Amino acid sequence: MRPTPRAEAAEAYRQRLLQLDKLPHLAALYLAGDAYAGCNIYVLAAAGQFWISTNSNCPDVELEIISVQCDNQLGHYAVVRSGVDHRDKTIPLDVLFTDFKLKSWPDAN
Numbered sequence: 001m002r003p004t005p006r007a008e009a010a011e012a013y014r015q016r017l018l019q020l021d022k023l024p025h026l027a028a029l030y031l032a033g034d035a036y037a038g039c040n041i042y043v044l045a046a047a048g049q050f051w052i053s054t055n056s057n058c059p060d061v062e063l064e065i066i067s068v069q070c071d072n073q074l075g076h077y078a079v080v081r082s083g084v085d086h087r088d089k090t091i092p093l094d095v096l097f098t099d100f101k102l103k104s105w106p107d108a109n
Helices: 003-020 025-037 093-099
Strands: 050-053 062-071 075-082 088-092 100-104
Touching: 003 025, 062 088, 075 093, 088 093, 093 100
Parallel strands: none
Antiparallel strands: 050 062, 050 100, 062 075, 075 088
């Protein structure tokens, strides 16, 4: 990612941390910068991305991330739409990380 889009993405994430997680300004700034610098998967999973399976038993599975959510019971997860059945389902982010690889980011139009 070029420096300007990376800075814009980190700033957008900082804003979400302020609004959704109610973090203090400096904590949100630190977490957003650190997460993007370290390529933290829990931050980089984002709506509009496409992920493909790394599992040899189902190599053609492609997922589109609709949203990334957090729940007290489910933890962090993505709402995804599969190219196979076109139905929305949830997948824990750790499963997304271990069983899939990022194929593409959404266009920044």
